[in-house]
Amino acid sequence: MAADALAELAKRRGFFFGSNGAYGGTAGFYTFGPQGAALKRNVEDAWRDRFTIREGNREIEAPTIMPEAVFEASGHLEGFDDMLVECPECGESHRADHLVEDATEIEDAEALPGEEVAELIADEGIACPACGTELAGQPVEAFNLMFATDIGPGDAQPGYLRPETAQGIFVEFPRLKEYARGNLPFGITQIGPAYRNEISPRGGLLRLREFTQAELEQFIDPEEDEPPLDRVRDVEVRLYPATEQEADDGDYLDTTVGEAVDEGVIGSPWVGYYLGVAQEWYERVGVDLDRFRFRQHLAGERAHYAADCWDAESEVDGDWIEIAGFAYRGDYDLSKHDEYGDDAFTVFKRYDEPKTVERATVDPDMSVLGPEFGGDAGAVADALEALAGRDPDAFDGETVTVDVNGETREVDADVANFAVEEVTESGEHITPHVVEPSFGVGRTVQTLLAHAYSEDEVDGEERTYLSLEPEVAPQDAAVFPLVTNDDRLTALADEVAADLRAAGLAVAYDDSGSIGRRYRRQDEVGTPFCVTVDRDGIEGDGPDTVTLRERDSAAQVRIPVDDLADELTALREGEPFASVADRYDAVDTDVETEGN
Structure with a gap:
């Protein structure tokens, strides 16, 4: 297709x-x-x-x-970013990697460095798709x-x-x-x-x-x-x-x-x-x-x-x-937002049994840090605490060095009040991983349409249809009165459509044109089942019946109106049409060519 x-x-x-x-x-x-x-x-x-x-x-x-x-x-x-190359003649912008993929056998030019993509454009003589101007020598730039x-x-x-x-x-x-x-x-x-x-x-x-x-x-x-x-x-x-x-x-x-x-x-x-x-x-x-x-x-x-x-x-x-x-x-992701954001992006993981561990701590003397570092005193204290957890040996000397706002700050070790204490912990904070x-969704929709697109011949006539699964098809069923000049048929068709909608089914109603044309219209939008109300279904002593037609095979069965909603619901939920067909009488498909 x-x-x-x-x-x-x-x-x-x-x-x-x-x-x-x-x-x-x-x-x-x-x-x-x-x-x-x-x-x-x-x-x-x-x-x-x-x-x-x-x-x-x-x-x-x-x-x-x-x-x-x-x-x-x-x-x-x-x-x-994506790779952008601009035509010097017409000013059109293009994805440079796509141009390379279209002109060569390279499938994933996006994975290549920009400089290499620019070289390929020159080596392959790739031109602007809009005006034909060669793009050799044009810079390939990153575009956010x-x-x-x-x-x-x-x-x-x-x-x-x-x-x-x-x-x-x-x-x-x-x-x-x-x-x-x-x-x-x-x-x-x-x-x-x-x-x-x-x-x-x-x-x-x-x-x-x-x-x-x-x-x-x-x-x-x-x-x-x-x-x-x-x-x-x-x-x-x-x-x-x-x-x-x-x-x-x-x-x-x-x-x-x-x-x-x-x-x-x-x-x-x-x-x-x-x-x-x-x-x-x-x-x-x-x-x-x-x-x-x-x-x-x-x-x-x-x-x-x-x-x-x-x-x-x-x-x-x-x-x-x-x-x-x-x-x-x-x-x-969570580590980055934990670094930049104000909340904690960790969870507390509780141990099966509490653990006694050694923990390095600091208790900075703010009466010394304040006068010495002014507005950066709090940041210096935080840096000392982080350093204690990361590298306790850094406190072995007489002074401790930390980086604050891109500058090196030196603190006397006794001012930091470093110590190692034994503490009992019931758990730890961990940063989850993400899968x-x-x-x-749109790409899936286009895939389903492309894969469902089919052509065949029914009763000597070519048709196009979408073989969509009932679960995703736009409509669950369509209801037709076989002819529109019989009030009994149109009244029952209206009633059937209303009852099916009340049962939660998406139903189209079509009474325009020959029955064959109506089938073709529904086939082309992927409607999996069509319900036709005809005279055979309302004449006689038994309950009213209709024909139920399956899209792909064009096979039809006659089914009581009272059973219709339940059967269509089961079909939408995945029951094969063959199972339903086994329970009812088959109908000759020459009804497809009957006029209105």
Whole structure:
């Protein structure tokens, strides 16, 4: 399936389209139409069910704008950059690494240094896609992707739109740990928008300036907490390790999660666990697993905080795209916010039995430090306390040296009042480590549409349909009166649609055109089941019946109206249509071509 065919269907049938078209459009922003918004919402609900509810986690909703200090602590101000190259002729800006990837066989130019990317642009004779001017000799510069804003009027506080939902979880950790009663492990999830000022948005929903993430931050004690790996040990996965990517004859590794963890291919059991959970979830929502893999980050592309990182990737229109990332972030995030923030980003880990330990302490004589160091006296005292815990031997001499605000300060050892005391401790404060599965919702939606796009022939007529899983399809069913000139049929069809909606099902109602055309319309938006009210179903002495048609096979069964809501609910929850079909009489499918 070509990308333009999916884009045309997505726009025509109300899945997604470029925003602000009345004003010329705005690159990197898409509006989800009625079908797309419903599909996206169902994907989010399915993710919430698996990663929040079934894992016993809790969900929060944090602001999308945060003060500058948050991103100074997180490192985004300094290192959240992409490679920009500007055309000297037309002034268009481009992602330099993308230009290299498009023109060469290099798959991950993002992992290369900027200087090397600039050399490749020159060596390959890469030109500006907009005007054709060669870009050799143009500098490749780092461009920060965050959207800046001001919080408040006047001398406003600088802020940024969040580039990921994760920081909203990390900065609230001091309060979130209270809700967990300080017990590790615990997980916090969040589904919401994030913003990145992409240099060159492209690929429909694949690279946007506003997009939706679904993220889980799992907080663990790295010395004690182990994942429930046995739950996914036998899940089969297709891995693309870094070693295979770098080898001349590298290939995929088809294995199980358990084997990959045991053999060290996946370095963290926690990451392995979530790869297994994700594999099962992607299959559940309808990703074609023949077009799916987990790719390990190369050393050059791995984030500085990540000990190991894997991407879930899907094949769309011949390209592999990242749809989720799985990272072991260590204690980087909480340690940074502990350093910059005012709260404690640690948890108290209680020992099984109290321990008697030696602890180095200081009790600085402030009557001496005050006159000597003035306003820095408190900072000198804090520095002495930190030094005592870190390097007790530093107090062996007559004087002690500490660094305060970039300056060296010398204090007499007797003024520091250093001592080593025996104390009984019931526990210690530790900084949890973080394991993060992070999913791109829009990219998942585009993957599902691409993988569900199908063409076949029904009753001698070609059709296009979306083979979406019932759980995520925009609508659960559509209801049709076979003809509109029979009041009995239209009245029953109205009643059936109302009853199904009252049962919590998303139902479309369509009485326009031939029954075959109505089926085609619903097939094209992925509606899994169609209910047709016909005369055969209301004539006779028995209860009223309708035909229930399954989208992919076009098979139909006749089913009592009273059974319909329960059967559709079961189908939405995963019961195979074949099981339902076994309980009812089959219907000849020539009804598809009947006129109105």
